[in-house]
Amino acid sequence: MSRPLRVYDRMKLISLLSMCLATPLQIKQINKQTATVGDAQHTHEVDLSLIENAQIGDWLICHANLALNKINEQEAQEILQLQQRVSPCCGLHTAQCTEQVRQGS
Numbered sequence: 032m033s034r035p036l037r038v039y040d041r042m043k044l045i046s047l048l049s050m051c052l053a054t055p056l057q058i059k060q061i062n063k064q065t066a067t068v069g070d071a072q073h074t075h076e077v078d079l080s081l082i083e084n085a086q087i088g089d090w091l092i093c094h095a096n097l098a099l100n101k102i103n104e105q106e107a108q109e110i111l112q113l114q115q116r117v118s119p120c121c122g123l124h125t126a127q128c129t130e131q132v133r134q135g136s
Contacts, residue, residue, distance in 0.1 A: 053094035054114065055107035058087050068093060070111075 056068035056077070065076050066085060077098045079085050090107035091098040102110075 052114070053092050053099060055090050055102060055110050056093045057107070058085060058089045058091065061085060061087060066091075066098065068098070 054070075056070055058066045059069050059074060060067040061079070064079050066079050067074050068077050068091060069075070075096070077091065077093050077096050079098050082089075082091065082098045082101055085091075085098070085101070090102050090104055092100045092102055092110075
């Protein structure tokens with residue numbers, strides 16, 4: 032049986048969840064050396080300088096507005112599923128995740 036998190040534990044968890052992870056995102060639109068990428072929750076712009084032959088629909092590993100690597104859809108889905116198991120907050124904006132943890136959700 033799980034117990035509610037103490038305030039200290041909850042704050043420690045918030046700080047861990049505030050770290051940024053590289054995450055798979057799919058290219059929705061390309062504009063020269065940048066792309067609009069997204070998942071079910073949000074979209075944003077990333078730099079494509081490290082990616083060769085990027086195409087709409089490709090899956091990328093992205094971190095800090097930079098596309099780091101191109102991966103296939105199966106790899107992307109496996110990573111996303113793993114992130115969901117490890118932290119249900121993965122994929123949410125940090126503020127949303129932090130608020131969920133604060134509220135004990």
